[in-house]
Amino acid sequence: MKVGVPKETLPGERRVALIPDTVSRLADKGMEVLVETGAGAAAGFSDEQYEEAGASIVSGPADVFGADVVVKVAPPRVGDEDETARMNGGAALISFLLPLTSPELVRSLADRKVTSFSMELVPRITVAQRMDALSSQATVSGYLAALRGALTVDKFFPMLTTAAGTIPPGKVLVIGAGVAGLQAIATAKRLGARVKGFDIRPAAAEQVESLGATFVGIELEEAETKGGYAKEVTEDQQKKEHELLHDLCVEADVVITTAQVPGRRAPVLVTRDIVEDMRPGSVVVDLAAETGGNCELTQAGETVVENGVQIIGMVNAPSGLPLHASQMYSKNVQELLGHLYDEEANRLTVDFEDEITRECCVTHDGEVVHEATRDAIGTTSNA
Numbered sequence: 001m002k003v004g005v006p007k008e009t010l011p012g013e014r015r016v017a018l019i020p021d022t023v024s025r026l027a028d029k030g031m032e033v034l035v036e037t038g039a040g041a042a043a044g045f046s047d048e049q050y051e052e053a054g055a056s057i058v059s060g061p062a063d064v065f066g067a068d069v070v071v072k073v074a075p076p077r078v079g080d081e082d083e084t085a086r087m088n089g090g091a092a093l094i095s096f097l098l099p100l101t102s103p104e105l106v107r108s109l110a111d112r113k114v115t116s117f118s119m120e121l122v123p124r125i126t127v128a129q130r131m132d133a134l135s136s137q138a139t140v141s142g143y144l145a146a147l148r149g150a151l152t153v154d155k156f157f158p159m160l161t162t163a164a165g166t167i168p169p170g171k172v173l174v175i176g177a178g179v180a181g182l183q184a185i186a187t188a189k190r191l192g193a194r195v196k197g198f199d200i201r202p203a204a205a206e207q208v209e210s211l212g213a214t215f216v217g218i219e220l221e222e223a224e225t226k227g228g229y230a231k232e233v234t235e236d237q238q239k240k241e242h243e244l245l246h247d248l249c250v251e252a253d254v255v256i257t258t259a260q261v262p263g264r265r266a267p268v269l270v271t272r273d274i275v276e277d278m279r280p281g282s283v284v285v286d287l288a289a290e291t292g293g294n295c296e297l298t299q300a301g302e303t304v305v306e307n308g309v310q311i312i313g314m315v316n317a318p319s320g321l322p323l324h325a326s327q328m329y330s331k332n333v334q335e336l337l338g339h340l341y342d343e344e345a346n347r348l349t350v351d352f353e354d355e356i357t358r359e360c361c362v363t364h365d366g367e368v369v370h371e372a373t374r375d376a377i378g379t380t381s382n383a
C-alpha cells in the first residue's frame with residue numbers, strides 16, 4: 001500500500017502530515033511512503049531525513065496524489081489546480097477536511113470515488129484519544145496564544161522584586177477553558193501571570209483550578225452536550241455572561257479567547273463596549289477568529305487597535321510551531337492509519353460497524369456517507 005505525503009500548498013501552512021519518525025514506523029508495517037520533495041522543509045524535516053526513514057522522495061505532486069492513501073494537513077484544493085483531480089478512484093484521503101462547510105470539496109471527493117476521512121470528525125472517545133488532532137493542535141494554539149499575549153502587552157507577566165521597584169504580576173483572563181484554553185492558562189501560569197479561567201461548563205472548574213488558576217463562570221444548567229462540548233447559551237444567559245465578562249476583561253491585561261460551540265459561529269463575548277472600557281495597552285488574543293471571533297472587533301489574520309487595545313485575530317495558529325505541531329499531528333494520523341489498516345491484505349478497511357470509521361468517514365464509493373455533512377451541504381446520500 002502506497003502512502004503519499006504532499007507538500008502543503010495553503011498559504012502560510014508550515015506543517016506536514018507525516019514526520020520521518022512516523023514514516024519509519026509505517027515502513028516497518030509494510031507500507032511504502034512517498035514524500036513530495038520539500039514537504040517537511042517548513043517544519044524542519046529534510047528530504048534526507050525522510051529517505052533515511054525509508055521514504056521515497058518524488059519530485060512533483062502527481063505521484064503522491066496518485067498513492068493508495070493520501071495524507072494531508074489542510075483540505076485539498078478544489079477548482080483551480082484541483083488536487084482532488086489527481087487522486088485515483090478507490091484511493092483514500094486522511095486530512096482536516098472541514099466537510100460541513102466545504103460542499104465543493106466533499107462532492108468532488110465523492111464524484112471521484114475517494115474514501116475520505118476527516119481528522120476533525122474523529123470521535124472524542126477514550127479509544128480514539130491518540131487520533132485526536134483537534135486536541136493536539138489546540139494544545140499548540142493555546143500555548144502560542146499565551147506567548148503572543150505576553151509579547152504584545154505593555155507589562156511583565158511575572159511579579160518582579162528589583163532594585164528599581166516591585167512589579168506586580170500581569171493579569172490574564174482566559175475565556176473558554178477547553179483544550180486550547182487550558183494550555184493557555186498553563187503557559188501564562190508558567191510565565192508568572194495571575195490567571196483566571198472562564199467557562200460555562202461546570203466541568204471546566206476543576207481543570208482550571210488544577211492548574212493553579214482561579215475559575216470564574218456563570219451557573220448554567222445543562223451547559224454541556226453528552227460529548228462534553230458547550231451548548232449555545234440563551235439570550236438571558238448571554239446577558240448575565242456579558243455583565244460578568246465586562247468586569248473581568250476590564251481588570252485584565254491580556255484576554256485570551258477560545259470559546260467555541262461545535263458547528264456554530266463562535267459566540268461574541270468581548271463586545272465593543274467591553275473593549276472601550278479596557279485599559280489602553282491591554283491585549284485581546286482571539287483564537288476563535290477563524291469561526292467569526294469571540295471579540296466583536298476581531299478581524300481574522302489581523303491586529304485591530306481600538307481604544308489603545310490590540311485585538312489579535314489568530315488564524316492557523318498551529319502553523320506557528322510547525323515542528324511539534326507536525327509531530328503531534330503525524331502521531332494522530334499514524335494511529336488512525338494503524339486503526340484502519342489491514343496488514344494481511346495490505347490495504348485500508350472501511351467497516352461502518354466501527355464507531356471511529358463511521359464517525360469520521362465522509363465519502364466512500366461515490367457517496368457522502370457522513371450524515372451531518374449530507375445535511376449541512378444539502379446533498380442526497382447518492383452524491
Ligand code: NAD
Pocket residue numbers: 124125126128129132134135138175176177178179180181198199200201203204227228229230231233258259260261262267269
Ligand atoms: P471547543 O474548542 O469546542 O470549545 C472551547 C471552550 O469554549 C469549551 O470549554 C467550551 O465550554 C467553551 N465555551 C463555549 N461557549 C462558551 C461561552 N458562551 N462562554 C464561555 N465559554 C464557552 O472545545 P474543546 O477544547 O475542543 O473541548 C471541550 C471539552 O471536550 C474538553 O474540555 C473536554 O472536556 C472534552 N474533550 C474530551 C476528549 C476525550 O474524551 N477524548 C477530548 C477532547 C475534549
